[in-house]
Amino acid sequence: MTVDAVARSHVAAPHGTTPLVARLRSVLRPDQVRDGVSEVNLYRHDASNLVGHASVVCFAESTDDVRAIVLVANEFGVPFVARGSGTGLAGGAVPMGGAIVVSTAKMNRILSVDPVNRVAWVEPGVLNLDLSKQIAHLGVHFAPDPSSQQTCSIGGNVANNSGGPHCLADGVTSAHIHAVEAVLPDGSVTVLGGEEPEPAGYDLRGVFVGSEGMFGVATKVCVKLMANPPGVATMLLDFADVADGAQLVSDIIADGIVPAAVEMMDQLCLRAVEAFIHAGLPVEQAAALLIEVVGLPAAVAAQVERIGELAGRRNVGGVRVAADDAERALLWKGRKSAFGAIARIKPNYYLHDTVVPRHKLPEVLEQVYEIAARHELLVLNVFHAGDGNLHPLLVYDAREPGVVERVHAAGDEIVRVSVAAGGVLSGEHGIGLEKRDLMPLMFSEIDLAAQADLRRAFDPRCLSNPDKVLPSPAGCGDIHSIPEGAWV
Amino acid sequence: MSLDDAIGAFAAQVGPNGPVTITGLGTRGGPVVGVRTVRAPSGIEWIQPAEMTIRCGAGTPVADVDAALAEHGQCVVIADFGTIGGALAVGHSDVRRLSWGPVRDTVLQLRYVSAAGEVVKAGGPTVKNVSGFDLCRLMVGSRGTLGFLADVILRTRPRPTHEQWYSSRRDPWALLGELYRPTSVLWDGTTSWVLLDGHPDDLRGQAAGSELVAVDTPPDLPPHRWSVAPSTLTELRDEPAGTFVAEIGVGIVHRSRPAPPAEPDPETVELHRRIRDEFDPAGRLNPGLDVLAVT
Incomplete structure (x- = not known):
């Protein structure tokens, strides 16, 4: 029997309770198990346009709760999917085949903080920005800062190996996770990795981070904390030609400077944001780079000066260095409110996520503009230029006939030109459902079989978030269903 | 011979059958004794300074990589002895880990020859990538029990233009707290050493x-590494000074005697068994080597 077929027998019914729900209510408090149709439907999707199908939603409050749910899932042969805040953009938390949704949102305690050794244990539902705010008085922070950091959870960051503007110098989530306590797909509980730097055996911690919920459910996370920098300089540089700005990124890195962040916004984005927050952005220019360097005073001053020199050779227009914290916050607000600002242009958007080698940025950006123009779409670019992580934003009005198809076609082309330029499918959003069937662009059948082997070692029954990441059914006997909203 | 051709030849040497082991320069333990031995391709394929990446055969000496990158003002975060493949297979970080991070974060893409004798690619060539499961981190530290590394693309970092070791009689945890991102803080119970760049x-x-x-x-x-939670290093205050050198903030203690064997929980042992069964069902790669038992 396929996963789908098994699950159909446990679909939430409007009248009466399914045996699955009854069993879950016997192992949790009844109010932790919700099967009302309207409530369950809220959990059919994440922040992508993809829609799946859940049979029941469980609100776990402890490792024991998660373990109990996973054991019931095994007993009934029903898939389950862990869910943090549901801010994922690739459909990673979209329930497939009538899965049990395991919400970790109520597991939101910071368990311990060691400011000397810069380690904290947190529950997976702790929100990313809440963690850094709660420990700010200790002079430390959690470095990964996705644009959704006000609402995304640490558990979700672990599942997606999330990035963010400040991951350029300090690395993405995997570099900031020491250990994960996980409920494995068979219901056993173990700690992967550890506070110790070189635990014996395979790096199961490293394997779990970024496994998109397919290797089990994180129930506690040991994170690395970073010292807050003593000095910060935030620069805004603008260019009449996008290519000059993009080239400067490579110039800076080749010169031996790795800034804390290097973000690019193109003209359409600058204009949308300026209309929104009035920060005095250079709206007449083709593009701007937001660059932040951090550290001790002499290093920061030297890097600011050197970046200014290098920018001069790339025909920089204005160089604005934030004079104080207020101006710095305003410039970052401009970057981080881009997604809110675009609502002023069109009601809908599709945000893409690919990475190309830095030196290919000018060429690939040009192709992105060409693709959008050919499909008669508006595209804004606001992205992590420092690590070549493109985020083309296609804006549209879904009520316009045929536009959704054009958005999907353009998105597919953007992914393909990125990979063809020596890039990869995703820099930080993950594969999920969105790019599952594009994996063969990067990996051979042999490569994918090895990934499926790893999946099977963790989850022989393929109950943990099935249907994601791997394009072929990975020997699980399930047949991929195509979710609503899919474009691949 | 191009690196790709060399990888093909390497895969043919590993083949699909029979016990086989691998060696580099033998500085990190060497091959399994009494088993047919192969060597990974060596040589630097390219360096892209503006990408901060390098591609080389796994058999390339770390010293060659270091010298080639030095010309571009860059380096890799790998202790400078033996081969790149050996360093990654063992997965031990060097004393700069406190600030520079662990060896496992260095690998962007790798190819390995599987137990079936096939070439498998993991990861991707860019500095940021979350496409698919992280087989790169699985391979780092797996000591050739899941596949033999053939070639790698590594992340480089700027080579410090100014770097200095210091010593002090002050408490190492006080130094860890007040210095901004020291590259290393070492302590032998009496003296602290600090590396800054x-x-x-x-x-x-x-x-x-x-x-x-x-x-x-x-x-x-001292030659042996003990891996402990950094918060437990304060217990070293009760040990005779001079019998150890501890990496403060990291948790590696260098001692003259080997660490006791790890005591993994049954779930961890079972996961290791299942992973090895999936990747090398016949147990032909580095036969007899137990990654949970070596220290």
């Missing part, structure tokens, strides 16, 4: 503020 004015400022005295070299490290 960065702008020379900042080095002078930090050294003066923390009463550090410049020294030529760090202490000699």
